[in-house]
Amino acid sequence: xxxxxxxxxxxxxxxxxxxGPPGARFLQRKAVTLIITLFLLGERKVADIMITISxxxxxxxxxxxxxxxxxxxxxxxxxxxxxxVIGYSGAGKSTLIRMLNGLEVPTEGTIDVNGQSVSRxxxxxxxxxxxxxxxxxxxxxxxxxxxxxxxxxxxxxIAGVPKKERTRRANELLALVGLEGRGEAYPSQLSGxxxxxxxxxxxxxxxxxxLLCDEATSALDPQTTDSILDLLVDINRRLGLTIVLIxxxxxxxxxxxxxxAVMENGKVVELGDVLEVFRNPRQQVTKRFVKEVSQAQxxxxxxxxxxxxxxxxxxxxxxxxxxxxxQPLITSLIRKFDLEVNILQGxxxxxxxxxxxxxxVHLDGAESQLGEALQFAESQxxxxxxxx
Amino acid sequence: xxIETLFPNVDWEKMWExxxxxxxxxxMSVLITFxxxxxxxxxxxxxxxxxxxxxxxxxxxxNSVVNVFRSIPFIILIVLLIPFTKFLLDTIRGANAALxxxxxxxxxxxxxxxxxxxxxxxxxxxxxxxxMGAKTSTIILKVLLPESxxxxxxxxxxxxxxxxxxxxxxxxxxxxxxxxxxxxxxxQRSREDVTLAxxxxxxxxxxxxxxxxxxxxxxxxxx
Numbered sequence: 001x002x003x004x005x006x007x008x009x010x011x012x013x014x015x016x017x018x019x020g021p022p023g024a025r026f027l028q029r030k031a032v033t034l035i036i037t038l039f040l041l042g043e044r045k046v047a048d049i050m051i052t053i054s055x056x057x058x059x060x061x062x063x064x065x066x067x068x069x070x071x072x073x074x075x076x077x078x079x080x081x082x083x084x085v086i087g088y089s090g091a092g093k094s095t096l097i098r099m100l101n102g103l104e105v106p107t108e109g110t111i112d113v114n115g116q117s118v119s120r121x122x123x124x125x126x127x128x129x130x131x132x133x134x135x136x137x138x139x140x141x142x143x144x145x146x147x148x149x150x151x152x153x154x155x156x157x158i159a160g161v162p163k164k165e166r167t168r169r170a171n172e173l174l175a176l177v178g179l180e181g182r183g184e185a186y187p188s189q190l191s192g193x194x195x196x197x198x199x200x201x202x203x204x205x206x207x208x209x210x211l212l213c214d215e216a217t218s219a220l221d222p223q224t225t226d227s228i229l230d231l232l233v234d235i236n237r238r239l240g241l242t243i244v245l246i247x248x249x250x251x252x253x254x255x256x257x258x259x260x261a262v263m264e265n266g267k268v269v270e271l272g273d274v275l276e277v278f279r280n281p282r283q284q285v286t287k288r289f290v291k292e293v294s295q296a297q298x299x300x301x302x303x304x305x306x307x308x309x310x311x312x313x314x315x316x317x318x319x320x321x322x323x324x325x326x327q328p329l330i331t332s333l334i335r336k337f338d339l340e341v342n343i344l345q346g347x348x349x350x351x352x353x354x355x356x357x358x359x360x361v362h363l364d365g366a367e368s369q370l371g372e373a374l375q376f377a378e379s380q381x382x383x384x385x386x387x388x
Numbered sequence: 389x390x391i392e393t394l395f396p397n398v399d400w401e402k403m404w405e406x407x408x409x410x411x412x413x414x415x416m417s418v419l420i421t422f423x424x425x426x427x428x429x430x431x432x433x434x435x436x437x438x439x440x441x442x443x444x445x446x447x448x449x450x451n452s453v454v455n456v457f458r459s460i461p462f463i464i465l466i467v468l469l470i471p472f473t474k475f476l477l478d479t480i481r482g483a484n485a486a487l488x489x490x491x492x493x494x495x496x497x498x499x500x501x502x503x504x505x506x507x508x509x510x511x512x513x514x515x516x517x518x519x520m521g522a523k524t525s526t527i528i529l530k531v532l533l534p535e536s537x538x539x540x541x542x543x544x545x546x547x548x549x550x551x552x553x554x555x556x557x558x559x560x561x562x563x564x565x566x567x568x569x570x571x572x573x574x575x576q577r578s579r580e581d582v583t584l585a586x587x588x589x590x591x592x593x594x595x596x597x598x599x600x601x602x603x604x605x606x607x608x609x610x611x
Contacts, residue, residue: 101519130521141516144611145534155520157530186610206520 050210050242051077051100056109056119058095058266069095070106071266077244077259079209082236082352084257084274085246086289092266093246097212100244101133102126114209131159134203138215140195142187148198149174149183155205173201177231193224200231204239211235213245217252225249229256233352250289254278254351262286275353279321279383293349294358303360306344307388313364314374315344319383322354329380330361337373339365360387397579402569407589409483410565413555414593417490418548424495425547426540428454429502430528436503440524454496462493462554466561486563490554498547505539506532538609545601549594556590566590 058070070092077083087093098104099111102118111119116129142151152170161169174183177197187195196216203211213232217225233256236243247253253260253274260277262270262285270277270286278294281287307315318329334341341361348357363370377384428450434440435447460468466489473480473488509532517531533540556567566586574583 103515103519127521127523130519133519135516135519137512137516139512141510141512143513143531143535145537145608154517154530158517158520158522158526188611202520212519 048079049076050079050081050114051075051083051244052110052112053096053099054110056096056099056106056111058092058099058104059107068266070099073109073263073266073268075261075268075271077242079242080236080240081259082233082243082245082257084253084260085244085263086248086250086253086260087246087263088248088285091263093263094214096263097214097244097246100210100212101130101135131155131206132208133210133212134206134208135212135214136196136199136203136216138218140187140192140199140219142195142198142202144187146186147183148179148185148187148190151187151198152201152205155202159206169205170201173204176204176235177201191224192220193227196220196224196228197231200228200235204235204241208241210242210244213243213247215247216245218247218249222251225252226255232256250292253289254293254349256352258352262289273353274351275321275356278349278351278356279319294347294356302345303387306360306362310342310362310364310388313340313362314370315360315362315387316374316377317385317387318359318361318377319385320348320355320357320359321381321383322356329377329382330359332380333363333373333377336376337365337369339363339369339373395581395585397573397581398585399573402573403566403582403585403589406564406566406569406586407593409563410552410555410567410590410593413483413486413490413558413563413565414548414551414597417487417494417551417555418544420487420491421494421498421547421551422544424491425498425544426502426533428495428499429506430532432499432503433506433532434524434528440527454499457492457496458500460493462489463557465489465493466558470561481562483564485561486555486558486565489558489561490551493554494547494551497550498543501543501547502536502540505536505543508539509535538605541601541608542605545597545605548597548601552590552594552597 053073053075056070056073057068060067060069073092073096075083085093085096095104099106100113100118102121106119109119110117113129113133116125118126118129118133121129143154146154149167149170152173153166156166156169171183174180177200179194179197179201182190182194187198190198199216200211211232216232217228220228229252232243232245235241236256243256245252245257257274259272260270260274261268262277262283264283264285269283270281277286278290281290303315303317330341330343333339341363344360344362346357346359348355363373365373374384374386432447432450432454435443435450437447457465466486469489469492470480473485476488477485479485513535514527514531517527522530555563555565556570559565559568559571562568566589570583570586573579574581574586
């Protein structure tokens with residue numbers, strides 16, 4: 001359908017045999033152009049997909065019989081996206097990420113990364129494809145026998161880059177990850193966070209299109225974890241790099257991921273924008289993960305205690321998502337209604353696609369004012385729940 | 389003066405000659421054992437279970453050969469290898485004639501040490517190299533060998549010291565060296581001072597090997 005259009009728009013419209021008075025024909029043309037534009041946009045979106053995982057299964061043979069590590073996973077990851085896979089140990093996330101660069105071969109299904117069918121290719125082709133897929137690891141996996149600079153140069157040596165260019169590139173990467181001046185140190189002289197920075201620099205050496213992070217922050221303390229995550233976001237923005245990470249920490253997902261897949265027993269049980277999953281977790285396992293960071297459980301238990309102290313009025317829970325977190329809801333409530341507003345507890349979590357927060361307030365006043373206030377709050381972009 | 393009263397029967401020129409022979413035999417056999425042992429050790433490691441070239445048949449065959457040659461007492465091995473040495477060098481006398489037995493005796497011993505050293509290399513690092521698109525030859529040369537180098541060096545140190553002992557035994561087939569001197573001039577002629585002097589020379593050689601080996605092991609270890 002695109003071919004004739006490319007040759008000549010006029011001929012294409014002629015080919016469509018648009019008829020009728022000139023005015024109507026003009027509108028028809030507009031309509032056709034619109035349809036084509038939408039079609040092309042759709043095309044573009046398809047081209048923007050970096051990773052496609054379709055119907056992938058991985059079955060290990062063990063003495064106790066076959067074990068299904070990954071059981072029918074369908075996923076796609078867009079270019080430039082930070083995609084997180086979360087699950088408890090044994091959920092199959094590690095096997096899944098290792099299939100993305102062919103360290104594991106799926107028993108069934110196909111995996112495409114950057115136009116290469118990594119689940120099918122072997123030998124030299126697979127090795128070449130791997131050079132454009134960087135990977136970082138939980139335990140960094142640096143060569144202790146090499147200095148930091150030599151470690152970063154290793155993938156370049158594999159790719160056959162000349163020595164001069166290797167040194168230049170390694171120094172450039174050292175600066176990118178904030179380790180200037182540490183090039184001659186050995187890994188044993190670095191802290192965990194610094195080692196992971198070297199790991200990241202090494203993974204980026206061959207200008208990969210995808211970066212795989214295998215529990216990259218699980219061996220680090222919270223503060224170092226945050227600095228590594230900030231670095232990953234920075235790299236994602238600066239280089240437009242697609243990042244796939246697996247983790248068992250919801251904090252990591254919340255802080256840097258755009259989309260998340262929740263895995264349990266080899267299956268993806270929940271998939272969506274991080275913000276959406278946070279606001280509205282459906283599966284039990286997802287709810288547990290979300291609670292980890294929002295501490296909703298803790299606050300709800302505390303809330304039951306608090307509610308006892310307010311025999312009159314209402315206790316409300318507001319859930320803010322995205323832009324609505326910036327709204328002066330409380331100010332409006334106080335100004336517009338003759339109410340006493342008492343903030344009991346509140347919390348806001350930042351995600352890559354905006355903020356997510358909850359606020360518990362106690363409202364007291366005349367019954368009619370309370371009703372109106374409730375209606376007003378609901379008319380804002382805020383989810384309102386009456387707790388008591 | 390002192391030395392002459394302590395060692396009245398020692399012919400120092402002969403002693404020095406024997407020392408050089410021992411050093412020659414040890415040096416040559418260590419060199420060849422190092423290369424051969426690493427090749428055999430890599431083969432054992434790579435063909436073992438869940439490894440890059442996993443191959444049960446190759447592993448079992450190599451493993452058996454290594455075990456058999458490691459089990460034969462060296463003094464018997466020398467005798468067993470006499471026809472082989474004769475075929476190879478057309479003589480069974482002299483320092484060179486000791487080399488086949490020394491190498492065949494020591495290489496399997498060292499190969500086992502190499503295998504153990506390679507097993508100690510962090511699996512994650514090998515996986516990282518694979519993930520970077522490294523060939524097996526790159527993994528061997530740039531990951532396995534450098535990452536196990538301290539263990540390989542301390543292994544060859546132990547092997548070299550064992551080889552010094554073997555060269556003494558090789559004296560039996562007329563290979564020369566300090567062992568030969570101690571046995572013929574010392575033991576058979578009841579000149580204890582010659583035996584003692586030869587022993588001291590051997591001790592010096594062993595200590596020197598140990599010191600050199602330790603130095604390189606420590607220098608190479610950046611962990």
